[in-house]
Amino acid sequence: MSKLSRRDFLKLLPGVSTSLAFSSLYPSLASPLLRVSDKPNIIVLILDAMSARNLSLYGYRRETVPHLSRFAERATVYHAHYAAGNFTSPGTASILTGMYPWSHRAINIKGKIKSSLLGKDLFALVGPEYFRMAFTQNMLADVFLRQFRANLEMHLPLTTFHLNDKPSLVSEKFQSDPLIPYYAFDNPIVSYSVLSTLLLNYRNVLSWKDLKQYSISSDEHPYGTPFNTYNYFHNDIVYEGVQQVVLNLAQQSSPFLAYFHLFSPHEPYMPRKEFVDIFPDIDIPGKPEHPLSRGKEKLTALIGYRKHYDEFVANVDSEVGLLVDALDQAGILQNTYLFILADHGELLERGEQGHITPLMYDPVLHIPLIVYAPGQETRRDVFSPTSNVDILPTILRILGKDSPPSMDGKVLPGFGGTDDDERSIFSIEAKRNSAFLPLTQTSISMIKDHKKLIHYLGYPGYEDSFELYDLQDDIEELDDLFTRDVLSASIMKDELLEALATANHSLRTG
């Protein structure tokens, strides 16, 4: 297999401005060069913080995703698909390992996957017969790509398609030790302003001078330019870049696995001007503020956030539509499985805006999953519950490989798996819990047969609480049945507590 070095690959990658100028030529340029292989390519496209509950594809009243809906007409649409965690670290690690957060232990903000799982991740298990590339704009997710770098032929730096001239990360200088220098020098989430050592801070702060032009509203972005920490970007440039990367990969001699974790529609919600004020007002049910809500946002503020979020989702949908069309026209989809999903959703209710929350309601966990198989011409809908832990087993099944028995996920229905309404799907939040200790402060959601049990454990003043909802009859999760549906509550509570005890016991026994 011919492998390219990162330097070689970047040479192939034309400048973004050039790619913009010639984007219309891509299909005609790329098609004659396409590689023909008996092994399918795999593209995983993760849209950060995309909640299924705000997508028209899943019945939302605002027409937020016409392009995804169009694409879904020849793909498999999963209607009860859930994130395994409610923010980036646990949610993404579950995609990459096929395990729940209580197994992979990336439960903290900035957390990493436990070292013993290296070699049991997506990239290692797909194997070196594939050209494996990965790119993320999210610093928390980049931790994992650094952990798995040994099994990546290509790991694009997270600033690759960003606007500002932020200097390259210090840790990029340490190619043989990518993770620890990242924590030592680059990960600003340790402390946003004062980063690491006394004088190194100068380098970063001086580079922030040019950010001011992006932080204000512009004609193109009335709410300001999208950004992640101090990295500003335009989604059209990011998606053009992704498109160019895939077109280049398709010209290589080996099949490829391309993993993209793109930041939008993650907050701050900053759509382009074409998407501002495109939606009429809709009635938003007022929901009581939850005792564990951190934001304590008023309903009027939440309605405003929702409007901006929906506009941003529509913006992302437009870019995804262009990307998928370009790949289709270039003939790449003829031999490619395309997974479009999210790492977690977004909560805009009960006083909470965002996803750094202990709350586990559906908007922050229910996410889209659309899977296209080569040659698929008709839509298939799957209504049985599925989880992001199922992505890796499904990819392995597609490639004819077995999943390690330790994996929590199952093969998705439609790709060798079976519909199983009785299956229990877990989502876990434990960002304040040590990754090395049993879970004692955690929120756990368990979905089974249209019912959802939420367990809040160890929060001061809210130590040991349960809520039960019927998602079929009460989609807004307003009617807590825990004390009324005693049978369901008892059965599900026992199962949840047993699963938690097993996970905690496994941790103790290694």
Add this chain to the structure above:
Amino acid sequence: MGQNMLNRLPLFKDIVPVYAVIAFMIQVWTIGVLFGQLPSLSNFLSINEILAVVAYRIAESFMECLLVLGILMVMSFILPPRFLRNVFVVRGAAFAMCLLSLIILFWKRFESDPGVLMSDYIQIWTVAALLLASLISYASAKIRAVSDFMDWVSDRMIVFLYILMPLSVVSLIMVLIRNVI
């Protein structure tokens, strides 16, 4: 010729106390920040990984110490000897102490502000800090009490080198091992 060039540099016995002041300010600050981050890091990094993070930070701060010392050495080389070389301990230590204190003050002042705001002030603050440090450094050799104080302080700082130097060397070796082997 070579000997003449060397004569423009301060004596080794004068360099050590100045380096001690620089190392104390830079490396103690670095270690202090690290201690503040330990509770968070210990949530998801093993002890070995935390030690590696510490090694990278200490090794980098060691480089910063050498950089600041190097700047003072270059200034000593360029300026007439009576300006800096002959009073290297007093003026060097005063300059380093003042400049580094102002930088620390800057980071603390803007710690909770967004980086964009911080970047608004950093250049003017740096120029002001350099001017103030130069002024105080110049005055320190003229005022006997200040001069004696700088001598005393820099001499006392040397004791910290018995901790900071081995720490720096071990950290540097750890970083090299992690990246070479």
